[in-house]
Amino acid sequence: MDTSTPATTITRESTPEEALPDDLLARFRSRAEVSDRENAFPVDDLDELRDRGWLRLFVPTDRGGAGLGLEAVAALQSRLATAAPATALAVGMHLVWTGCAAVLHARGDHSLDRVLDDAAHDEIYAFGVSEPGNDLVLFDSVTRAEPDGTGGYRFTGTKIFTSLSPVWTRLGVFGRDDSDPDAPLLVHGFLHREDGGHESLDDWDTIGMRATQSHTTRLHGAPVPAERIVRRLPVGPSADPLVFGVFAVFETLVSAVYRGIARRAVDLAVESASIRRSRRAGGSPLSLDPIVRWRLADAAIALDGLEPQIDAVARDVDLVSDHGASWFPRLVGLKTRATETARAVVDQAVAVEGGASYRSSSELGRLQRDVLAGRFHPSSTDSAHATVAAWLLGPVV
The missing domain is CATH 1.10.540.10 (Acyl-CoA dehydrogenase/oxidase, N-terminal domain)
Structure with missing residues (x-):
């Protein structure tokens, strides 16, 4: 090192x-x-x-x-x-x-x-929550949580997008306990790597965010003892502090990553515009081209609007502000705006840098691939709109 x-x-x-x-x-x-x-x-x-x-x-x-x-x-x-x-x-x-x-x-x-x-x-904690085909995220699970008779559980199922797969020592998992079919529970706990009952498929081969190594994880009766079970919640939406805490921190920190991508994209575009020259304009730098200037200004304006949104939401979490039922719309809205704004900013930067950004060795080319991952993090754009609509109009009957 x-x-x-x-x-x-x-x-x-x-x-x-x-x-x-x-x-x-x-x-x-x-x-x-x-x-x-x-x-x-x-x-x-x-x-x-x-x-x-x-x-x-x-x-x-x-x-x-x-x-x-x-x-x-x-x-x-x-x-x-x-x-x-x-x-x-x-x-x-x-x-x-x-x-x-x-x-x-x-x-x-x-x-x-x-x-x-x-x-x-x-100790390194990883996030074993996302599941294939489960668009309810924390409100239901397709992983089985079977009581072990001593207050603990054994988890069986498939988790996707398990970032930190090669190095985690603790895995936060949840699953569904159907031992009482009339009152199923969502069980949350923490698996220790050395306890076994899990395997990583080593299947992370994506177009971007490759270093996250977010392999699929299969749980085969993975044991979590009673002292590491932290919640048993009813299936469905929940106002439990754990659910709020996960949503609040996840959505804010994911947004922060894409803010960083957007910042770097603007810097790279400014650098490119200052270096590249236009034969059409008699060899003048592209920084004098009105279209390039507009694109860079547009990217900077979009980024400038995103900056205080992330800070304000994070600050309200720190201050234990009470936004009541509006907390979840605020959080999913932040993540949607952040990831979509970052993608728009990177698109403008790519237009400024031109064909050089299409090379695999280009940093901006890598950012162009990395920023696409934003649409796959919970909550998806569709899910976020459904959450906000339910807040405004009530649930669909």
């Missing part, structure tokens, strides 16, 4: 620039090209982030962490994503669980404090 920048423990006083200095970002950026080309997990990135306390960002200071809130962590994730979007997205799944634990802890719910303590010892 290149250690030309000494490892620094991140604190509440650290700025994003201090937490991730330019030379560190440059290393991440150079490795991102290799990880993408080789379809490999960025082990060196994770090592450097761990050394800087990245896995402990949400852990309270009295438990050995940085004690950051969601707004501060989102800012760090956006800066990381300007260099290595897939690294940011992957480690973001660990931060979803630790952030959820911190959100609950701040509200007096200590059911996930074990997650904070594990993270203080750099």
Whole structure:
């Protein structure tokens, strides 16, 4: 591992620039090209982030962490994503669980404090929630959760998009307990890697976000003992704090990654416009071309509108603001706006850079592929619109 920048423990006083200095970002950026080309997990990135306390960002200071809130962590994730979007997205799944634990802890719910303590010892949490054919996400499951007779469960089913597959030590899973057919339950718990009952299919071969290594995971009676079962909830929509915490942190941190992609795309487009010249305009730089100028301005305006939205939602989570029934529309709306805005910004940047961005070696070309993943994260655009419509108009009878 290149250690030309000494490892620094991140604190509440650290700025994003201090937490991730330019030379560190440059290393991440150079490795991102290799990880993408080789379809490999960025082990060196994770090592450097761990050394800087990245896995402990949400852990309270009295438990050995940085004690950051969601707004501060989102800012760090956006800066990381300007260099290595897939690294940011992957480690973001660990931060979803630790952030959820911190959100609950701040509200007096200590059911996930074990997650904070594990993270203080750099255990790596992955997100085993998404399932093929389950567009209800956290409101139902096609994974079986079978009681083991001692308060624990064994989980059997298939999880997709399991980021951090090569390195996780803890996997947050949930499944459906149908032992009482009149009152099925959704059971949430944490699987330890060494407990077995799981396999990774090593099947992550995508067009973008390749370094996340989000393999399909199959659970074969994976055991989770009673002390690691954290919820038993009725099937269907839920106002439980765990469900809120997962949605709030997931949607915000995913949005932060795509904000970082959009920032980098604008920077690359400005650089390209300043370097490239137009024979049609007598050799003048493209930065003087009115169409190019309009495209760059359009991208910057779109990004500028996105910036405060992410900060405001994250800040409201930190402040324990009570938005009642409007919380979920706010969260799914944020994720939809962030991912769609990032895609539009990257499209404008590609138009400015031109054919060079179509080469596989182009950083902007990689961002063009990475940004497409935004439409596949929950909540999908269709699901988000359904959520907002139900909030405005009530459920479909």
